[in-house]
Amino acid sequence: MQLSRRKFLKAAAAAAALSAAGVSTDILGLAGDAGADPGGIRWTKAPCRFCGTGCGVMIGVKNGRIVATRGDPQSPVNRGLNCIKGYFLAKIQYGKDRLTMPLIRKNGGMAEASWDEALDLIASRYSEALDRYGPESVAMFGSGQWTIWEGYAASKFVKGGMRSNNLDPNARFCMASAVAAFMRTFGKDEPMGCYDDFEYADTFFTWGANMAEMHPILYSRLTDRKMKFIHVRHVDLGTQVTRTSSSADIMILFKPQTDLAVANAMANVLISEGYVNEEFVSRHVAFKKGLQDLPYGLEINGKNDGGAGFRDKAGTVDFEEYKRFVSKYTPEYASRLSGVPAGKIVEIARLFGDPARKTLSLWTMGMNQHTRGVWINHLVYNLHLLTGKISGPGNGPFSLTGQPSACGTAREVGTFAHRLPRGVVMNPAHRAFAEKIWKLPPGTINPKPGYHSVEMARAFDRGDIKCLWVMCNNYFQALPNVLRYRAGAKKEGRFLVVSDPYPTRSTELADVVLPTAMWVEKAGAYGNAERRTQFWEKAVDPPGESKSDLWQIIEVAKRMGYGRLFEYNLAEYDGKMEKALFEEYRKFGKGAGKDLAPFDVYSKVRGLRWPVVDGKETLWRYREGYDPYVKKGQGFYFYGNKKKTGGRANIWLCPYAPPPEQPDKEYPLWLCTGRVLEHWHSGTMTQRVPELHRAVPEAFLSMNADDAAGLGIKTGDRVRVRTRRGEVTLRAVIDGRNKPQKGLVFMPWFDEETTRMANNLTLDAYDPISKQADFKKCACRVEKV
Amino acid sequence: MVISGLLVNTLPEKLDQVKKELSGIRGVEINSVVDDYRIVVVMEAESVEREIAVSNHIAGMDGVLSVNLAYHNFEEEGKTCN
Numbered sequence: 059m060q061l062s063r064r065k066f067l068k069a070a071a072a073a074a075a076l077s078a079a080g081v082s083t084d085i086l087g088l089a090g091d092a093g094a095d096p097g098g099i100r101w102t103k104a105p106c107r108f109c110g111t112g113c114g115v116m117i118g119v120k121n122g123r124i125v126a127t128r129g130d131p132q133s134p135v136n137r138g139l140n141c142i143k144g145y146f147l148a149k150i151q152y153g154k155d156r157l158t159m160p161l162i163r164k165n166g167g168m169a170e171a172s173w174d175e176a177l178d179l180i181a182s183r184y185s186e187a188l189d190r191y192g193p194e195s196v197a198m199f200g201s202g203q204w205t206i207w208e209g210y211a212a213s214k215f216v217k218g219g220m221r222s223n224n225l226d227p228n229a230r231f232c233m234a235s236a237v238a239a240f241m242r243t244f245g246k247d248e249p250m251g252c253y254d255d256f257e258y259a260d261t262f263f264t265w266g267a268n269m270a271e272m273h274p275i276l277y278s279r280l281t282d283r284k285m286k287f288i289h290v291r292h293v294d295l296g297t298q299v300t301r302t303s304s305s306a307d308i309m310i311l312f313k314p315q316t317d318l319a320v321a322n323a324m325a326n327v328l329i330s331e332g333y334v335n336e337e338f339v340s341r342h343v344a345f346k347k348g349l350q351d352l353p354y355g356l357e358i359n360g361k362n363d364g365g366a367g368f369r370d371k372a373g374t375v376d377f378e379e380y381k382r383f384v385s386k387y388t389p390e391y392a393s394r395l396s397g398v399p400a401g402k403i404v405e406i407a408r409l410f411g412d413p414a415r416k417t418l419s420l421w422t423m424g425m426n427q428h429t430r431g432v433w434i435n436h437l438v439y440n441l442h443l444l445t446g447k448i449s450g451p452g453n454g455p456f457s458l459t460g461q462p463s464a465c466g467t468a469r470e471v472g473t474f475a476h477r478l479p480r481g482v483v484m485n486p487a488h489r490a491f492a493e494k495i496w497k498l499p500p501g502t503i504n505p506k507p508g509y510h511s512v513e514m515a516r517a518f519d520r521g522d523i524k525c526l527w528v529m530c531n532n533y534f535q536a537l538p539n540v541l542r543y544r545a546g547a548k549k550e551g552r553f554l555v556v557s558d559p560y561p562t563r564s565t566e567l568a569d570v571v572l573p574t575a576m577w578v579e580k581a582g583a584y585g586n587a588e589r590r591t592q593f594w595e596k597a598v599d600p601p602g603e604s605k606s607d608l609w610q611i612i613e614v615a616k617r618m619g620y621g622r623l624f625e626y627n628l629a630e631y632d633g634k635m636e637k638a639l640f641e642e643y644r645k646f647g648k649g650a651g652k653d654l655a656p657f658d659v660y661s662k663v664r665g666l667r668w669p670v671v672d673g674k675e676t677l678w679r680y681r682e683g684y685d686p687y688v689k690k691g692q693g694f695y696f697y698g699n700k701k702k703t704g705g706r707a708n709i710w711l712c713p714y715a716p717p718p719e720q721p722d723k724e725y726p727l728w729l730c731t732g733r734v735l736e737h738w739h740s741g742t743m744t745q746r747v748p749e750l751h752r753a754v755p756e757a758f759l760s761m762n763a764d765d766a767a768g769l770g771i772k773t774g775d776r777v778r779v780r781t782r783r784g785e786v787t788l789r790a791v792i793d794g795r796n797k798p799q800k801g802l803v804f805m806p807w808f809d810e811e812t813t814r815m816a817n818n819l820t821l822d823a824y825d826p827i828s829k830q831a832d833f834k835k836c837a838c839r840v841e842k843v
Numbered sequence: 844m845v846i847s848g849l850l851v852n853t854l855p856e857k858l859d860q861v862k863k864e865l866s867g868i869r870g871v872e873i874n875s876v877v878d879d880y881r882i883v884v885v886m887e888a889e890s891v892e893r894e895i896a897v898s899n900h901i902a903g904m905d906g907v908l909s910v911n912l913a914y915h916n917f918e919e920e921g922k923t924c925n
């Protein structure tokens with residue numbers, strides 16, 4: 059490298075970091091405004107490809123290749139910084155094993171094929187299944203990593219074209235419980251607040267969320283706030299000590315599933331010690347009680363326990379009944395269940411309720427991947443509603459997301475088995491509305507909800523679904539109890555299509571594999587966890603013959619005779635299919651609390667938080683002065699519940715209930731699965747650097763020191779982990795970065811080596827309300843090998 | 844050669860200790876300290892793999908709250924540095 063270029067780049071690197079720290083680099087006289095690079099790099103904006111934080115990235119392109127990235131200084135989300143997963147952005151598109159040609163299974167092997175051949179085959183197999191077995195025999199499993207228009211096109215194709223509702227996203231594994239609880243509490247999905255809350259909150263609660271590793275940029279905003287203001291406190295609740303817990307002021311370690319009891323006991327303390335905001339509760343809150351004894355979505359002797367089609371029955375109760383309900387959850391009772399000292403529960407409840415402090419709750423998988431995930435989400439909303447700490451700067455329940463467009467695509471477009479872009483398939487008015495916008499004859503859309511994630515795999519296993527198209531996710535590694543479903547996919551008479559940029563555990567089972575253009579190899583749009591819709595333009599060409607998911611969906615639709623769904627006068631949309639689809643999609647949210655700006659606006663701005671009304675974004679929903687849907691004098695107005703409760707939010711009476719599988723003599727330990735920073739992309743990356751011995755090349759089993767000692771296990775030993783479903787063999791890590799409580803072991807689910815796949819072990823039980831599986835709790839046995 | 848600019852947030856009381864540890868890592872230069880707890884770091888490495896490993900290593904250091912990436916140039920990955 060030429061010295062001057064190297065010097066320039068180092069100056070640019072320093073200047074970028076300095077300006078992100080708030081130092082004006084002009085004063086220091088450093089070169090390095092990345093926009094004025096003499097090295098010929100052209101910069102464009104995009105949201106990050108990874109987590110749901112939705113950080114802005116500037117992408118530097120030279121000679122048709124991405125050669126540099128930079129945290130976007132203009133992005134209000136991340137203000138010039140990315141987390142260290144940003145390093146992976148250099149690699150994600152340029153892996154040596156990128157798929158570049160369609161592949162078709164022939165004589166047991168995969169043979170390269172033309173697009174025409176592959177698409178014709180898919181269309182004919184889908185059409186044949188539709189003719190012979192009807193719309194319930196075809197399915198698509200999509201993604202919270204789809205762009206907004208890809209999800210929209212998929213919905214239109216599956217629901218408006220094939221008249222099937224067998225469309226579900228991997229977001230069902232990720233935040234369906236948050237969605238269901240938002241809907242049941244506020245009548246509308248997604249957080250009311252936004253990331254600005256981080257700069258106003260006085261007390262942060264993280265509930266089973268290791269933000270330090272999973273949402274590092276937001277976590278930096280949390281720690282920055284703590285650094286600058288000495289009174290700020292952070293309470294971390296979880297089943298293991300993580301990097302997040304180690305920087306928290308108070309750590310609450312509870313036994314798996316007993317978060318239900320702890321949260322109820324906190325509500326009890328708030329009530330008995332006078333922390334209730336009586337005025338808020340009397341004006342803006344209603345009380346609901348649903349069924350208390352729910353199934354777990356398990357198949358027992360081949361028969362579903364009732365979870366699959368479960369519908370809750372809600373009744374209205376009053377504040378007095380709610381008070382009686384939580385009075386059972388004394389701190390002492392919750393302490394017996396959870397192992398948390400009663401005094402600690404009182405202490406954190408007081409901190410939560412302190413009227414002089416603003417309180418922000420943050421969570422992700424720990425609460426959502428839970429067989430009572432909807433309930434624990436409710437129980438946290440209850441605390442915010444009792445104290446009126448909601449919908450204002452620094453106050454609110456804030457569910458984070460793991461995927462870049464779990465909100466923008468899966469939730470907002472509504473690529474779920476029961477959803478439409480506005481409303482649900484069960485509702486005749488909602489169907490009619492979609493049929494009108496989609497220009498379909500009345501009665502086209504099927505009123506029966508389709509199969510949701512786990513049930514989709516079961517139906518494929520049984521053979522009720524004949525054709526399944528997996529897009530933009532790794533279904534046959536991500537499913538709980540995956541061995542069963544992998545075997546199902548291999549059965550005769552199943553036709554599996556997988557679209558992906560890389561070979562995966564899912565592509566290896568497929569009959570047709572389609573090579574996919576990813577991220578900035580196509581134009582896209584994502585929606586992040588704070589309702590921010592962000593666009594990007596295509597920056598580089600995809601390799602070989604790879605094509606976007608959008609193109610693939612439309613081409614198959616055309617070949618099946620649904621081409622009219624995607625016929626637009628593109629001249630009106632600057633020749634862009636993406637614009638035509640987005641402008642149509644926008645009609646669904648308009649006036650319904652989900653107003654989006656016109657397509658062209660998003661090309662210029664660093665995203666906008668919906669509802670966008672009269673060109674203005676909304677920072678706090680449901681609050682007078684911030685939300686255009688709330689009138690003067692209303693104070694708060696939960697307009698999602700306008701019809702049902704006159705605009706009040708619901709407090710739900712949700713009890714503690716045990717999980718479906720608990721440790722016993724044979725399987726004495728809890729198994730929790732999750733992620734670690736290094737394994738987002740590839741654990742082997744760290745393996746090649748010998749001077750850093752802390753590298754973790756493969757999935758490992760994190761153990762509590764006492765449990766390990768009892769079994770004679772030391773760090774580095776090979777251990778076998780068994781559950782009733784399967785087994786894996788891993789190396790043990792004791793007192794690593796994650797420190798599980800006694801009786802619990804943790805493993806990351808990333809590793810795709812079949813002998814180390816976490817989902818060989820997990821239980822395919824799910825929350826019967828949200829249908830989200832619980833990857834955090836099952837019983838296992840560990841032995842040294 | 845790949846080059847990156849990082850912002851390392853530390854606990855103020857551990858700032859000196861972290862600075863000392865950082866200065867022992869090959870390819871890592873401390874550019875400056877901002878607000879008494881944020882260290883501006885420029886890193887040169889032969890590969891993105893090494894960058895990831897080093898930044899993970901820094902993130903795991905005692906006293907480090909977070910490590911964030913401001914700038915990353917990999918136009919010369921694979922070529923050696925002079």
Ligand code: SF4
Pocket residue numbers: 106107108109110111112113136139140141142143144272273274275276
């Ligand atoms: S925090 Fe999430 S969105 Fe931001 S840079 Fe990291 S992975 Fe990307």
